[in-house]
Amino acid sequence: MTEFFKGIPKIRYEGPESTHEFAFRHYNPDELVMGKRLEEHLRFAVAWWHSFAWQGGDPFGGQTFERPWFGDTMDLAKLKADTAFEMFDILGAPFFCFHDADIRPEGTTFAETLRNLDEIVDYIEEKMEKSSTKLLWGTANLFTHRRFMAGAATNPDPDVFAYAAATVKSCIDATMRLGGENYVLWGGREGYETLLNTDLKAEREHAGRFLQMVVDYRYKIGFEGTILIEPKPQEPSKHQYDYDVATVYGFLKDFGLENEVKVNIEQGHAILAGHSFEHELALAASLGIFGSIDMNRNDYQSGWDTDQFPDNVLETAKAYYEILRAGGFTTGGTNFDAKLRRQSLDPEDLILGHVGAMDVCARALKAAAALLEDGALEKARAARYAGWDRPEAKAMLKDGTLESISERVLAENITPKPRSGRQERLENLWNRFV
Template sequence: MTNYFDTIDPIKYEGPATNNPLSYRYYDAQRTIMGKTMAEHLRIAVCAWHTFCWQGDDNFGQHTFDRAWLDHEDKIERAKQRVHATFQFVEKLGLPYFTFHDRDVSPEGSTLKESNANLDIIADLMASEMQRTGIKLLWGTANAFSHPRYMAGAATNPNPDVFAYTCAQVKHAIDVTHRLGGANYVLWGGREGYDTLLNTDLKQEADQYARFLSLLVEYKHKIGFKGLLLIEPKPCEPTKHQYDFDSGHVLAFLERYDLQDEFKVNIEANHATLAGHAFSHEVAYACAHNLFGSIDANRGDPQLGWDTDQFP
């Protein structure tokens, strides 16, 4: 197994006065505050998505990052190396958790059966790495937005075949999350919205999305998954308008369909600012309405109108 970070020492707490850029100035994992360690309070995780999949490209240019774990031609071997790199990185940081989208860690197949089989292969490896390192899974989720089938929505797609495919993909993703002992399962509805009202039936799509969430709740209880179901609000991008616009919209939707006891929110800082809110507003609102579940810690660029997912 290749050691991708062998030239870097484990990252340690050195205090606010340190000049070492590869150290923690304020995060002291074992420091006890109000009866809990900082590690217990913060539950910091590394997401496999941008960290290990993005290659430094944008809409106007090609890849600029040299990611050795992406060099393998065989798609399964490439996925395995990405998992090894992920766990090595989390180990170096001394953090307790990782997270994943299904397509972060395993390749899409030509059929649902093949895609599920690919994820199962990688899930075995993730389970082995979790046992080796003691690193736990904070949340898993399904990427129901990148494939062309989701162009007009996933759970809100007017095509019943796409709706069924979405349900099947999410089912397998939560199965793997449950198997790996995940603490939460996340839903980010990047395609659950519209680009134009001219071909959108808002009531139909809301009812359909609620049906999808109800099916997920039913399945969660059926398999005995004890983690939280988290909805991640975002106002737009890639759609013009996303139905999970912000915490207030999520709360109204959940209460309308009597789902408020089954879901919390996963608040991302840059999503809050895109919705015209301060990050602190979204957190405070969610806490005030018993909706707070987790935080996706990042920041955006106030001069740009899209989610830049920069390090916080």
């Protein structure tokens, strides 16, 4: 046992009326919702990077957190793992997620870095044998080190491409060893700042070939998890090749990967792309590429990805409604890609940030499930499009031409009358359930 979380109790469900700070009010993992346990619906995961690697800096100031495991030795990496699994136990977290750089120190050579990764994966594997917490997904950090300042798979230097490929191989291997259910490619710097020094066509083709190699390797080693891409707009690169769900799908189609790769969608990234979270989720589901989510929120008065814990039940419920409509998670889950504010220094803050977020998500999913089971919203949606069930409408889509449709409009004197979209009524309906 470490001393970091000393005195903090295991978080248990006490119900909505509880005034105990260290308790769940809405998240009861065993509660049945639509015939499935709430824990199985939500599949919560703790992000290793924000919870244990982030030091509290921002664009205008450096480290504010002091953690006993901060440093670049294997002993400190193991202390970090000890502390992480203590937190998983306190929260009853079913999953965690990691980048390679979160869990191991950087070596002076790739071979040394690989040895460090292998050693810490062995250590984490031992921790997992005594824990109920599993690995939702692993990924590679191909954006923090200065070697990746011009991208990884899209870097103009082939040696950087090679280094990135070797890194990803090692991380897929680590993910498979730890029983991970997914592997994520997060292209933090797969983009460009200016066309003055960029061969856009070449970079895009290199990114596609890189992803094809990942899929090939997955089959070669028998990794049964899902390969995911996380859409990421603008920040930090001005133009990102993986801007949003639609862009990623077009990319996958171009390289014949639309049936091989799904998306891990983040709320904060959706907002930066000019979309709502539920839009991105609904689009991914309609395209057959929905996989998993990073649950956080942005400060709408800031122009960057602030990665805050969710606190808006209505916004979160709209997201889970689309997830439930899509059939729910399979290998994916709810990863808290959220970090404390840099003034939140105490161990209690780290626990309570997750407790509050888990309660918000549970309350939101239950509201979404109740509305879906009620059926009023789906009935209203179906009624709005009911005209397309008529034989002449189906025939128009299947066999119609501009000439035949024009003849029908003239012959039948079709003069459409606008009909209300009833948005306010449906918003009021939503608010009955939240």
